[in-house]
Amino acid sequence: MGIASEVFGDALPVAERYAEFLAGPGVERGLIGPREVDRLWERHLINCAVVAEAIPADARVVDIGSGAGLPGLVLAIVRPDLKITLLEPLLRRTTFLTEAVGLLELGNVEVRRGRAEDAAADLSVDVATARAVAPLERLAGWALPLLRPGGELLALKGERAATELEEARPVLARFGVRTAELLQVGQGKVDPPTTLVRVVAERAAARAPRRAKGSRKRSS
Numbered sequence: 001m002g003i004a005s006e007v008f009g010d011a012l013p014v015a016e017r018y019a020e021f022l023a024g025p026g027v028e029r030g031l032i033g034p035r036e037v038d039r040l041w042e043r044h045l046i047n048c049a050v051v052a053e054a055i056p057a058d059a060r061v062v063d064i065g066s067g068a069g070l071p072g073l074v075l076a077i078v079r080p081d082l083k084i085t086l087l088e089p090l091l092r093r094t095t096f097l098t099e100a101v102g103l104l105e106l107g108n109v110e111v112r113r114g115r116a117e118d119a120a121a122d123l124s125v126d127v128a129t130a131r132a133v134a135p136l137e138r139l140a141g142w143a144l145p146l147l148r149p150g151g152e153l154l155a156l157k158g159e160r161a162a163t164e165l166e167e168a169r170p171v172l173a174r175f176g177v178r179t180a181e182l183l184q185v186g187q188g189k190v191d192p193p194t195t196l197v198r199v200v201a202e203r204a205a206a207r208a209p210r211r212a213k214g215s216r217k218r219s220s
């Protein structure tokens with residue numbers, strides 16, 4: 001538990017309660033596989049907590065496809081300065097997340113039921129996170145419209161990170177993205193370190209809403 005207390009600090013007791021909730025109701029309700037219980041800390045909690053290294057102070061964050069709360073709920077535990085929206089389409093999962101937020105008494109988390117591609121109308125955040133949700137070329141198309149100009153997508157990716165980044169280049173170019181790179185966090189805390197793809201939203205055009213069907217082009 002040495003690394004866990006180094007990573008979570010004063011928040012370790014809250015992280016432990018969350019780990020118990022994942023290992024109990026999380027497994028019973030099928031939100032996490034039973035085989036994950038033995039590796040909850042290294043593979044899930046610490047692996048997600050180290051993403052905080054790449055998130056600026058006081059950021060507004062959306063975690064796309066949060067599932068059982070990974071990485072969003074972990075980030076809310078380790079970084080009380082962040083304001084985090086857990087965005088998840090499935091009712092069974094949002095119910096679990098709402099219960100977890102209540103149990104852990106987290107005041108910096110909102111649970112929202114919905115799909116990322118439908119959320120741009122009322123979300124504009126500094127950082128979007130996502131783990132195991134969709135290939136980068138699809139994820140980028142969902143996440144970039146949720147970011148303010150200069151905001152960042154931090155996608156947790158494994159061995160395919162570099163390949164996914166190359167495959168996503170055409171989509172990123174369509175959004176005017178100039179900065180998209182691999183980043184490693186958690187050096188010396190998780191083995192291997194967590195690999196992120198960091199994509200910076202360059203311009204407000206990424207948020208332009210699609211014209212409604214039948215609406216007329218304005219002549220200017």
Ligand SMILES: C[S@@+](CC[C@H](N)C(=O)[O-])C[C@H]1O[C@@H](n2cnc3c(N)ncnc32)[C@H](O)[C@@H]1O
Binds near residue numbers: 089
């Ligand atoms: C494999 S799970 C990963 C859950 C969690 N991020 C993790 O790493 O354990 C993928 C999650 O993405 C959610 N999801 C799928 N399509 C989505 C969409 N269009 N917008 C937001 N979430 C979506 C699913 O409901 C599911 O909870």
